[in-house]
Amino acid sequence: MANAGRRAIAFPRLSPATPGVARPQPPPITRETVVPRTRSRRPAPRWRLADTAFRVTALGFALSVLAITGAIAVELFVQSAAARHAFGWSFLWTSVWDPVFSKFGALPFIYGTLATTAIALAIATPLGLGAAICLAELMPRRLGDGLTFLLELLVAVPSVVYGLMGVFVLVPLMRSIGAPVERLLGGIPLFSGPVYGIGLLTAGVLLAVMIVPYIIAVGREVLLAVPQAQRDGALALGATRWETVRQVVLPYARSGILGATFLALARALGETMAVTMVIGNRPEIAASLFAPAHTMAAVLANEFAEAASDVHLAALVEVALVLFGITLVVNAVARLLILGTRGTERARA
Amino acid sequence: MRRRSLRLIVVLTVAGVAFQAARAAVLVNGAGATFPYPIYSKWFDEFHKRNPDVQINYQSIGSGGGIRQVTDGTVDFGASDGPMTEEQLAATKVPILHLPTVLGAVVPTFNLAGVETLRFTPEILAGIFLGKVTRWDDAAIVQANPGVKLPAQAIVPVHRSDGSGTTYVFTDYLTKVSPEWASTAGKGTAVNWPVGIGGKGNEGVTGLVKQTPNTIGYVELVYAVQNKLPVCAVRNRSGRFVEASLDSITAAAASAASNMPADFRVSITDAAAADAYPIASFTWLLVPTRIKDAEKGRAMKDFLAWMLVDGQKLAPALQYAPLPEAVIGLERQALDRITVGAT
Numbered sequence: 151m152a153n154a155g156r157r158a159i160a161f162p163r164l165s166p167a168t169p170g171v172a173r174p175q176p177p178p179i180t181r182e183t184v185v186p187r188t189r190s191r192r193p194a195p196r197w198r199l200a201d202t203a204f205r206v207t208a209l210g211f212a213l214s215v216l217a218i219t220g221a222i223a224v225e226l227f228v229q230s231a232a233a234r235h236a237f238g239w240s241f242l243w244t245s246v247w248d249p250v251f252s253k254f255g256a257l258p259f260i261y262g263t264l265a266t267t268a269i270a271l272a273i274a275t276p277l278g279l280g281a282a283i284c285l286a287e288l289m290p291r292r293l294g295d296g297l298t299f300l301l302e303l304l305v306a307v308p309s310v311v312y313g314l315m316g317v318f319v320l321v322p323l324m325r326s327i328g329a330p331v332e333r334l335l336g337g338i339p340l341f342s343g344p345v346y347g348i349g350l351l352t353a354g355v356l357l358a359v360m361i362v363p364y365i366i367a368v369g370r371e372v373l374l375a376v377p378q379a380q381r382d383g384a385l386a387l388g389a390t391r392w393e394t395v396r397q398v399v400l401p402y403a404r405s406g407i408l409g410a411t412f413l414a415l416a417r418a419l420g421e422t423m424a425v426t427m428v429i430g431n432r433p434e435i436a437a438s439l440f441a442p443a444h445t446m447a448a449v450l451a452n453e454f455a456e457a458a459s460d461v462h463l464a465a466l467v468e469v470a471l472v473l474f475g476i477t478l479v480v481n482a483v484a485r486l487l488i489l490g491t492r493g494t495e496r497a498r499a
Numbered sequence: 500m501r502r503r504s505l506r507l508i509v510v511l512t513v514a515g516v517a518f519q520a521a522r523a524a525v526l527v528n529g530a531g532a533t534f535p536y537p538i539y540s541k542w543f544d545e546f547h548k549r550n551p552d553v554q555i556n557y558q559s560i561g562s563g564g565g566i567r568q569v570t571d572g573t574v575d576f577g578a579s580d581g582p583m584t585e586e587q588l589a590a591t592k593v594p595i596l597h598l599p600t601v602l603g604a605v606v607p608t609f610n611l612a613g614v615e616t617l618r619f620t621p622e623i624l625a626g627i628f629l630g631k632v633t634r635w636d637d638a639a640i641v642q643a644n645p646g647v648k649l650p651a652q653a654i655v656p657v658h659r660s661d662g663s664g665t666t667y668v669f670t671d672y673l674t675k676v677s678p679e680w681a682s683t684a685g686k687g688t689a690v691n692w693p694v695g696i697g698g699k700g701n702e703g704v705t706g707l708v709k710q711t712p713n714t715i716g717y718v719e720l721v722y723a724v725q726n727k728l729p730v731c732a733v734r735n736r737s738g739r740f741v742e743a744s745l746d747s748i749t750a751a752a753a754s755a756a757s758n759m760p761a762d763f764r765v766s767i768t769d770a771a772a773a774d775a776y777p778i779a780s781f782t783w784l785l786v787p788t789r790i791k792d793a794e795k796g797r798a799m800k801d802f803l804a805w806m807l808v809d810g811q812k813l814a815p816a817l818q819y820a821p822l823p824e825a826v827i828g829l830e831r832q833a834l835d836r837i838t839v840g841a842t
Contacts, residue, residue, distance in 0.1 A: 246691065247691060248690070248691035249662075249687055249688075249689045249690065249691070250684065250685035250686065250687040250690050250691065251685065251691075317706055317710065318710075321710060322710065325711075344653060344655075346655060346696060346711055347710070347711060348696060348707070348711075426660065426699050427699065427703065427706075430696040430697060431660030431696065431697030431698070431699070432692075432695070432696055432697060442696045442697075444697075448660075451661075451699075452660045452661040452662070452689075452697075452699055453661065453662045453689050455560060455561035455563060455564055455661070455662065456561045456562060456563040456564075456661065456662025456663060456664075456688040456689060457563050457662060457689075458562075458563045458566065458584075458587075458662075458687070458688060462689075
């Protein structure tokens with residue numbers, strides 16, 4: 151508590167503390183406090199021209215993002231016409247994927263993508279959040295900076311390298327761990343064998359390893375952005391370190407942490423190479439976590455180059471369209487959630 | 500002084516590039532199969548050394564891509580591990596000639612503790628990949644491998660997850676030897692596998708087989724030899740167990756040469772000859788029979804004629820089986836079917 155004591159001494163300097171108000175507001179920053187009044191506010195005409203040019207250019211860049219997204223959607227929709235006409239909506243809930251007899255249903259791929267992503271998030275979110283709290287709140291700043299630098303290196307590792315690590319390290323590990331688990335709990339469908347080492351769970355764990363650096367790195371930044379006054383206030387009220395983090399820092403940073411999680415989610419949804427190397431590439435929906443599965447991104451990478459028939463090609467494009475749609479929906483939900491948390495914060499403030 | 504030398508360098512570079520461009524006057528583009536890529540790139544390189552004014556570019560984008568691009572006319576020739584279907588041929592603007600270039604084979608490979616080599620019958624292979632033969636100590640496997648101690652373990656079949664010519668050859672073979680396979684899975688570069696796990700590429704299948712106990716997979720012979728994988732013998736139609744080798748593959752091709760169709764679209768899996776390896780295949784160049792650009796056309800025909808004689812000698816060193824003499828003779832006649840120039 152020596153540490154907390156030091157902070158408490160510094161506290162009265164920051165703002166007058168009113169008991170019961172957890173979030174003291176700093177004095178409002180106005181134009182006057184930043185720009186002295188004495189200078190003329192009227193900008194010169196040539197600057198106005200530059201302003202317009204800048205605005206138009208920036209608008210162009212912003213619109214180009216929209217244009218690219220729209221072009222992708224239109225192109226996927228047009229190119230998948232043959233498959234959409236042949237299978238209709240049943241494409242989304244049938245499970246046969248047979249290029250020889252031209253029968254295509256995408257359900258196993260949709261399931262595989264969602265299941266691996268869910269597993270990855272279930273593992274990576276608590277792990278990443280815990281690590282971010284440790285880096286931001288508990289460690290000396292210098293040490294935290296060093297470790298964060300290493301984490302950012304992890305983000306830059308190409309996914310095929312993660313895939314190789316998966317094949318040579320994770321797969322044998324999962325096999326040796328999975329075998330006793332299967333012997334013990336094999337009666338439960340979720341853990342039934344055979345255990346190959348590759349499969350849904352392995353892909354999920356590998357994805358978790360890949361996305362956890364995102365959650366930690368972004369999560370730490372968000373936690374560091376929480377004003378020190380917040381912590382000082384809580385500590386001054388007699389809160390422990392744990393209570394400060396749980397009741398003050400985390401609620402304050404909630405929307406940012408959600409953002410970090412959804413950034414990781416987006417990466418997990420689209421990950422291709424590493425997943426295809428460890429998932430077993432079997433388009434089947436099995437109850438067991440140890441069973442091989444397949445994902446949308448993986449089937450695209452696997453079959454696109456050699457798709458001989460037009461329907462096969464169109465079916466693959468339709469898988470891409472579905473993946474695109476799911477990504478859009480997930481991102482929209484993420485936006486809404488973040489907006490929602492901001493809304494409640496504002497309401498409470 | 501410095502500036503002048505800089506200018507000199509620029510002039511020389513430009514002249515050099517222009518000279519190069521003038522020398523490589525004819526540029527021929529091709530795309531397609533990945534399996535024969537090593538020998539094709541060797542051929543194009545050697546041919547360029549002999550004919551400095553001809554440059555042949557080849558992109559190994561896959562057989563499906565090769566067929567699509569030659570159909571659209573975006574490349575001068577295509578290449579494929581499986582022959583084009585009637586439907587695909589009907590869609591082309593110019594009739595396409597299939598020209599066999601070399602031969603390859605697909606070999607089963609496995610991972611069983613304490614077992615060095617195995618012998619397979621067509622029934623065993625089809626049974627395993629249909630999910631009917633599920634254990635290594637199955638009576639049929641024991642009978643085919645007298646003296647081999649087979650473990651009482653479940654078989655884990657491994658197949659290619661990506662579309663590939665290797666899968667086409669393997670499933671073409673299974674389709675011929677097993678009516679049940681023909682009706683449930685069929686043949687293609689990608690099929691709906693009844694059982695098993697998928698690995699991407701030859702290296703993916705090899706990785707899974709090497710890492711996972713009790714697996715069986717299939718890879719190209721070239722790949723198996725280079726990586727020293729256990730190679731198995733497969734019983735052919737005449738009842739002999741034959742290991743894949745350059746000789747046993749050429750033997751399979753020779754037995755097919757006697758009744759070669761005029762368009763060379765022939766499958767040589769399950770060949771009848773006594774010493775033929777049964778899971779082998781030609782790989783084809785897809786050449787349009789009318790080439791408008793006279794220079795390109797002549798360069799193509801020169802290359803094809805060279806490939807059929809001198810090029811074949813380069814094949815064994817890269818583990819590709821050369822074409823049998825009879826097939827070479829037929830192909831040299833077929834080259835006359837390619838008309839060059841606007842007629």
